[in-house]
Amino acid sequence: MDLPVHFEDRLVATISADAQATRLAYADAWNSSADSFPISLAMPIRPEPYQGEQVLPWLMNLLPEGEPLRAMTRALGAAPEDALGLIAQTGNDLAGALSIAPQQPRGEPGYRPIPDASALERIIEELPARPFLVGEDGVSMSLAGAQEKLPVAVIDGQIAVPINGAPSTHILKPDNPRLLGSVQNEALCMVLARRTGLNVAPVTTGVAGERSYLLVERYDRAGAGNNVRRLHQEDFCQALGRPPAAKYEFNGTGTRGPSIADMFVLVREHMTARDITRLLDAVIFNIAIGNVDSHAKNYSILLGPGAPQLAPLYDLMSGLAWANITQNHAQAIGGQRRGRHVHGRHWRRMAEAAGLAARGTVQRVEQVTARLLRELPAAVEEVTAMPAGPSILEVFAKEIEERAAEVQAHAGQERVPDVEEMQQPEVNPSATAYE
Secondary structure (H helix, E strand, C coil), X not given: CEEEEEECCEEEEEEEECCCCEEEEEXXXXXXXXXXXXXXXXXXXXXXXXXXXXXXHHHHCCCECHHHHHHHHHHXXXXXXXXXXXXXXXXXXXXXXXXXXXXXXXXXXXXXXXXXXXXXXXXXXXXXXXXXXXXXXXXXXXXXXXXXXXXXXXXXXXXXXXXXXXCCCEEEEECCCCCCCHHHHHHXXXXXXXXXXXXXXXXEEEEECCEEEEEEECCCEECCCCCCEECEEEEHHHHCCCXXXXXXXXXXXXXXXXXXXXXXXXXXXXCCHHHHHHHHHHXXXXXXXXXXXXXXXXXXXXXXXXXXXXXXXCCCCCCCCCCCCCCEEEEEECCEEEHHHCCHHHHHHHHHHHCCCHHHHHHHHHHHHHHHHHHHHHHHHHHHCCCCXXXXXXXXXXXXXXXXXXXXXXXXXXXXXXXXXXXXXXXXXXXXXXX
């Protein structure tokens, strides 16, 4: 099997697979182009092909995980381990700028409007059995992650389904029946992050019949209406060559996932001091809101002809108010994974491992949490005014306020480890957290 990789109408590379190996080779014209960019930081542009150990983790990270992946394989009649076969059938609209498909779509790229709220509600109800609308004529798309979601386009205020390779502009994330208020929770965390000064994908909420949803503007798209262009990006698992199952630092795969220090090394090697500060602020914010699922696939990098840069944040959610959600964060802060037990010495230890100034890191924790607490009431008001309403928004806000105040106070404190800290399990007991 040979699969061409395109950016718009330009051939970027070809992925070849046979019984013995999988390879990726950049196209000669892409190699010599002044405005080319790498598919991945783990696969810089070069004449020699890359082999399966570099190619397959990148491909696997383009696909969904968990039940959405199982549902996709059932609908397409493919095996979950056949990453290349699955991409061949769903690769016309992926995360980033590239399309991967055996041939270009036959019809004209365009958008199929969803006529009304009832039709959107039906689509949402069918997503568990038919992720990404697989099998629908002209539809070929995929997104990573274990949550149900749907790439859509918003054209003149109306939600539409991209067809024949047209780029989506937004991601629609339905409410999670297992997590009451999930839409409002994520909207609050995203709005709060923006108001705190972090770079975040814009969001709003919506209602379709009995279902609510979060609508996230894609940061890997530019333009509007029928003039949308794709921007390339990859997540930190792809950039570090890790499979999606190793997205948590502590996991049961036998492959240790990316640590906070690994991520800072990557940013320092390829990006600017501004990106280092942005990553630090994101790490602090995720601890302060109790986002235990801030794994390596929830951080991404924008890639283009210029220097790489840290992508806007996404998938921010607090796990503090729901029962049966692990309180172990996806990555440790100086050896400590429970947010309520992170103290000044943990931040300094993390800073040392990440090549940051210890005192400056602690001061940054105090500054970010202070801004967060100051902006929280206004963030609640903003989300309350969105179409889906408040649900149990005040419950989430109260938990976030308490944890952020705790993280702020603890940053200036020292403490001897207690029994609870010493007995943290090595592997995240809920490997999919909210998902």
